[in-house]
Amino acid sequence: MPNKHWADDPDESETGSGTSLCLSNCQTSDTDITKPDENFGSISTRSLTPQSKGRTRPPQQPHGGSSAQTTTSAGRAYKDPDIDTTERLSDINPDFNRADGTKKLKERVIDRWHRFCQKNLEREPDCARWSDLEKALRQASADCIFQFLKWCSKLQYEVDGRKLPGYGQAGTFNTDWKYFRIYYQDALGKKMDKAMAKSLRTGRQWLIKENELGTQPRDNVPVYIDDMIKFNEMILQTRKKRFFLGIQRIILCLALMLGLFTAGRKNAILKLQNTFSFPEIILGVSLVFSPHVFIMGLLLHARAFKADIRSIDDVRSLFVMRGCQELPLLLEEAMDDYYLFCRVDMIDGEPQILRDQPMSNSHYNNAIHSISEIIGLLKWFFFYQFRYSIGGILDDTVLGLKPDKVIGRALTNISRYADKRRPRYLDDTQKDSDFEYRAKEM
Numbered sequence: 001m002p003n004k005h006w007a008d009d010p011d012e013s014e015t016g017s018g019t020s021l022c023l024s025n026c027q028t029s030d031t032d033i034t035k036p037d038e039n040f041g042s043i044s045t046r047s048l049t050p051q052s053k054g055r056t057r058p059p060q061q062p063h064g065g066s067s068a069q070t071t072t073s074a075g076r077a078y079k080d081p082d083i084d085t086t087e088r089l090s091d092i093n094p095d096f097n098r099a100d101g102t103k104k105l106k107e108r109v110i111d112r113w114h115r116f117c118q119k120n121l122e123r124e125p126d127c128a129r130w131s132d133l134e135k136a137l138r139q140a141s142a143d144c145i146f147q148f149l150k151w152c153s154k155l156q157y158e159v160d161g162r163k164l165p166g167y168g169q170a171g172t173f174n175t176d177w178k179y180f181r182i183y184y185q186d187a188l189g190k191k192m193d194k195a196m197a198k199s200l201r202t203g204r205q206w207l208i209k210e211n212e213l214g215t216q217p218r219d220n221v222p223v224y225i226d227d228m229i230k231f232n233e234m235i236l237q238t239r240k241k242r243f244f245l246g247i248q249r250i251i252l253c254l255a256l257m258l259g260l261f262t263a264g265r266k267n268a269i270l271k272l273q274n275t276f277s278f279p280e281i282i283l284g285v286s287l288v289f290s291p292h293v294f295i296m297g298l299l300l301h302a303r304a305f306k307a308d309i310r311s312i313d314d315v316r317s318l319f320v321m322r323g324c325q326e327l328p329l330l331l332e333e334a335m336d337d338y339y340l341f342c343r344v345d346m347i348d349g350e351p352q353i354l355r356d357q358p359m360s361n362s363h364y365n366n367a368i369h370s371i372s373e374i375i376g377l378l379k380w381f382f383f384y385q386f387r388y389s390i391g392g393i394l395d396d397t398v399l400g401l402k403p404d405k406v407i408g409r410a411l412t413n414i415s416r417y418a419d420k421r422r423p424r425y426l427d428d429t430q431k432d433s434d435f436e437y438r439a440k441e442m
Helices: 010-015 100-123 133-138 142-152 170-188 194-210 225-237 247-262 266-270 291-301 312-316 333-337 361-375 383-387 390-399 405-412 428-433 435-440
Strands: 069-071 077-079 342-347 350-358
Touching (some): 100 133, 100 142, 100 170, 142 194, 225 247, 247 361, 247 383, 266 383
Antiparallel strands (some): 342 350
């Protein structure tokens, strides 16, 4: 059997460590099978494996070399950078890339664990572990964590004196448990033991039943354009809800319009800056629900254009140059750092527009809750309701189903609960029943 050697091996031809022979030049004399060829040992094992053309073996640094140095294609010497170990993986905060909402909820759980440890330190002053939060967490047993969860369900006030709403639904209770497990994993560097997690699952189910927490999911009440037109009208004209500046009403209306058209998340909408989805068609018979009018008003108010444009009349006076299809209106460079839904706050007794800061969730929620109560809705409007009508759109588009839209909207929309006779302010007795009392007053 003739010995076959790969020809034109780029690895061997460059390094010169092996022998490259053409297949036609190989010796074809009969060789004893038990006696290997003399030239076979001189050929490296790597040369027997076919290599793709163009692949080269990187040059090996000889042992004892102080640093790797090579020459670039431009003929300049390049030296590998030194190894910098000033930053370690353990030095990186695990929360640096998490959402603000996640950080806030985790901080709330950590604060409650701190208060729980302080309470145990008062009860057991000789126990040193309660003075160190992470040490107490590392040594905590399943029963200790169960006592913490039970203690959290009895909290009534925050450290700053604000009254807590408490756990009304099992979902809220399980949310706090989820962020406690995140805190536990970050502190210990590992997940909770399976046996401990299993026993605490039973304990959480017992607490849900013991505290009579609600387990039924909320109604998926959709919101339509007709509903939001009335909502925007109430935002713009009501005097029962006070704002620092009128621009806050404009911002709130535009946030609701973009939320309805894009079905985006609330936090994503409130943090929009210079790039966002915008409807091309003006919907609605009134300018109250025209996003183009609102966005142009905000741009003019911020004096966002580089050109001297101060009103809509200045825009109408512009003409497109002959031979062109559009006239770009450039914005000021500072607009790149501004938020579309900016923050408005009182500073030194004067209302100020802070365009480089987004509107806070608390301001948005307080305004929406107040408007919902003024309209007389049974339950507060929340942003996720914009997504509940998408199923009907899919039925119409994909399946070709044509439901009775008039009856369907009348039976499902949020406005069917509106009743201005429903009281907005409740006394202490009425607050215990909250929404149940509102329903009975209809």
